[in-house]
Amino acid sequence: MDPFITDLCSFAESEGSRVPELEQPMALLADSLGRVSRLEQSERLSLPVVDDHLAAALDVAEGPVGDLLRNILPDAGWAQPYPEHVGEPDMDVFRAGFGYAPVVGSPENSYRGDAFPLYGSEEVFVGAVLQGPNIVYPSHVHRAVEVYWAASGTAGWQKGDVWSRHGPGATILHEAGVRHATTTGDEAILMMFAWVTDPRSIPVIVRL
Numbered sequence: 001m002d003p004f005i006t007d008l009c010s011f012a013e014s015e016g017s018r019v020p021e022l023e024q025p026m027a028l029l030a031d032s033l034g035r036v037s038r039l040e041q042s043e044r045l046s047l048p049v050v051d052d053h054l055a056a057a058l059d060v061a062e063g064p065v066g067d068l069l070r071n072i073l074p075d076a077g078w079a080q081p082y083p084e085h086v087g088e089p090d091m092d093v094f095r096a097g098f099g100y101a102p103v104v105g106s107p108e109n110s111y112r113g114d115a116f117p118l119y120g121s122e123e124v125f126v127g128a129v130l131q132g133p134n135i136v137y138p139s140h141v142h143r144a145v146e147v148y149w150a151a152s153g154t155a156g157w158q159k160g161d162v163w164s165r166h167g168p169g170a171t172i173l174h175e176a177g178v179r180h181a182t183t184t185g186d187e188a189i190l191m192m193f194a195w196v197t198d199p200r201s202i203p204v205i206v207r208l
């Protein structure tokens with residue numbers, strides 16, 4: 001198996017053992033990773049927020065997630081989500097300060113814009129997220145069961161009606177349909193995410 005996928009699979013298995021609520025999501029992830037294939041490399045796109053903050057965030061990214069991201073992100077391209085919200089002032093600010101890098105996922109999901117995953121899977125969607133300083137990722141929902149691992153930076157996170165702060169080493173599980181949001185302060189945050197079900201779900205912004 002590909003060395004990165006082997007490392008990611010080992011990480012998923014250890015997270016499933018370490019965190020009780022991740023047992024089932026990580027079993028799904030580890031199982032699905034046994035069926036991924038490396039895709040043709042396409043052009044690597046970057047974004048201004050990535051050019052401004054990724055190198056510093058990767059330098060201090062902690063733990064096994066930091067190692068996984070340092071190994072794979074040099075190969076990955078970046079995209080902005082929510083193209084359907086272009087022209088809405090708050091979403092334009094958010095999109096300018098946010099990027100995601102698909103690593104494992106469907107190569108045929110047009111929603112994901114111009115960045116293509118490095119490994120093909122129709123079962124899971126795994127990648128990195130970089131959110132610059134003083135950026136609000138508004139409350140949103142999706143069908144996919146999602147796990148975030150914070151690698152660097154501390155931010156405010158909403159899950160349901162509860163806000164809390166999470167920093168490097170935190171693991172955050174969003175069950176299907178749970179509303180969540182992320183607000184950064186003075187520092188950028190770098191995370192790895194995994195959608196372990198419904199990888200083609202489209203996230204929907206919740207306007208109150």
Ligand SMILES: [Fe+2]
Nearest residue numbers: 142146174180
């Ligand atoms: Fe999410």
